[in-house]
Amino acid sequence: MTTNPLDDAPLSRFHKKLAVFSSGGPFLDGFVLSIIGVAMAQFADQWGLSSIEQGLVGASSLVGILLGAYAGGWLTDKFGREILFTIDLIAIIVFSVAQFFVQDVVWLIILRLLIGMAVGADYPIATSLLTEFTPRKYRGPFLGAFVAMWFVGAAAAYVVGEVLARTGHEDAWRWMLASAAVPAILIVVARVGTPESPRWLISKGRNDEANEVLRKVFGPGVSIADLPQEEDSNVSVKDLLRSGYGKRMAFITLFWTCSIVPLFAVYAFAPTILAALELEGDAAHFGSAVITILFLVGCVVALLLVNRMGRRPLLIHSFLWSGIALLILGLFPGAPSMIIMALFAVYAVVIGGSQILQWVYPNELFPTEIRGSAVGMASSLSRIGAAIGTFLVPLSLTGIGIGPTMLIAAAITLIGAVLSQFMAPETRGMSLTECAALTTTRSALPTPSVV
Template sequence: MTMISARIERLPFSAFHRRLLLMGGLGYTFDAMDAAVLAFLLPVLRTQWGLTSVQTGVLGSGTFIGYFVGAMLAGMLGDIIGRRKVMMYALVIYCVASLASALANDWGFFLATRIVAGLGTGAESAIVAPFLSEFVARRYRGSFTGSLAGFFSFGFVAAALLGYLVIPLAANAWRAVMVITALPILMLLWWRRALPESPRWLEARDRHAEADAIVSRMEAEVTQAGVQLEPLSPVRDGTVPLAAGRASIVANVKALWATKLARITAMTWLMWLSITFSYYAFFTWIPGLLVQNGMTITRSFSYSLVIYLAQIPGYFSGAWLNEKIGRQATIASYMILGGVSALGLALTGTDAGIMVSGILLSFFMNGTYAGVYAYTPEVFPTDVRATGTGLASSVGRLGAIAAPILVGYVYPKLGFGGVFGATTLVLLIGAMAVLLMGVPTRGRSLEDIAAGQIEQ
């Protein structure tokens, strides 16, 4: 453990951390709202523009094509130019593109703007968790990062409210919704003033004076609040060397597949791919599939709103369990229970059954993400943390890209049951990967976890 990390580890949860939670959480809220609102636009745009099932699926995948590129670039650049810059640039990109989406009059232009917006949201989603987790002590890092991911649920609920209350008002009300998703650009003023760079990243880049200044401000805020900090224990002043030449993107990517990290990298890729495929197969299409199963758009949206509300306890229960039973157990348990819920959704034939199974699936799949977002940054060392997290998230987006398109092909042939029955198998594969290939992280500092990887 280094001096900077030792000083961070002794800090209690404070007003500083609550501000970070709110800043990152609001970013996640609007990321989720921007992506989730598309599910409520698709049934409307399909009718207005006369889209085929395949075109609708491609439109649903457009955001996630951008996600794939954005997450990959954010991770690579986050380790090179810093987490803070990437987070702020990502905010600007997705807000501007969301505003442009409101001007679309055809399928092609709307698809292009959604891809660019997805680039911004994918970049931000990939960088926030590894960035802000580096400010947090081991004893509450899992709950903090899980709660941070919990803000996604507020974005999904906001999207459902917009879909239920605004979109049905007029034929072009969806344009107003897209303008609303661009409003977070105002947060940039706050972030520029109040968001510091990660001191752990600065230390890894040999920028010790800047890292010391940030941690000193964190300590001063705690002591001014009347908290007496514990004396520092003797620490080894240095960092764990993993990837020589870490200023190179190529070297960072190679380090992920070196012998010591290859298993971890493969595990995170499988984990992200399974949960993201299953998640977006469900949430991108659920309003449209309910309509095609005979519900009105308004009733479909009201069902979706209730299902989306289940995300909130799902996320925050997962965040709580991160520290109680560990990240691996939380992720695997929620994936398995999500698979059971998906199977129930596939087999049910009633509206009540759809509602109950949908609520359970929403609860468990979002609880899984609370574990995934906490676990992924922890298993990679500081100098490749953003790269590792970004690439895992990016690979996961391949599932998000494929899911809406595959649903567009599969639903006409296999129906409601075939679509959601497939998610059960995919989730079980992800759970096994986490249990068999992962490493425990609960109660360990980021530096201790990294050192364990080096010694393997």
């Protein structure tokens, strides 16, 4: 195991601040994608929206994330992490406020699409920056915390949505959708002054600037001479789809898709799904809030296990047991309310493992030159399934019923377990350079096993 000042540095105040500021993107993602479910319960009736129109509104942000994530990844690899770290959030502020004034569903879909693009762009930007500064001991928990912040944002959305809904004002939904601008403004202010990644500066030949950042963050005795060279110094974006990197991209995209398709579908229409399971009115909304908290609990538990248990076994067990919970829900949709909530609780807690690894794996398995593009492409490709799933949920509920809908979700989740069994590598304890090296990671691959 090699050592270097970045991978083995002690945790500092700078690292903690960067982790908090970087996680603002997933907080906004959770907020934006969840608040629409609460707001739609009001404006869908006002505007007389069909199931198809509701599906388009719910899926538009996911389509935007699909487009924005890859664009953001390419831009951050080309122009750097620092400058884009605030620009994307400014776009979220502008488009969120614009939702307050929207007068028809078409413009609402367009604005939600643009917000999704800005949110999607932030993921590769923020995760690349955090990855390239964080010591190896804390890399898994810090990156995994991104997903935990997604659920914090989702929980905040349900609270804000319920408070505004109880005002009884017919335009409360407008305030709900515009409210995302408030945390976005705070995050932009906090991110000002964040330095550029020294690894990215080195990859662009800007060694003097890299040395300046290293001295500022890690001390006067640290320079680029202390950092190991990455195995593939001339890796291009084309390598994302070929050779060993192509296999890694396939694995990440497949497991990510299997993880978020059921989850995003449930989140966009949580009150509707719980109502279909015969939890009505306040019980459905209360159940949504409880499930959100349990998702957060699951992420926290997974953060505690990601270094102890390892990436690979955590991923396999997460898919297996959450898929079984959804399978039972699908087979017995008429079960007593307490059993239904218990099964949703199991799913919410156990799926946390696959959720946090969505940001750990893609940032660890690719070199600096294409890290942002890799994260962006994986996020984009996985959102194709998520957008389709979110669009089809209302149609599925009305067309085939809640039982078959939950069975489909279970099948997707269990497919994730099978794929992970044969494709998931183990990167626990490796330096960032070792993780990204094709030969090193291949030799570290364990034989297929869940333990």
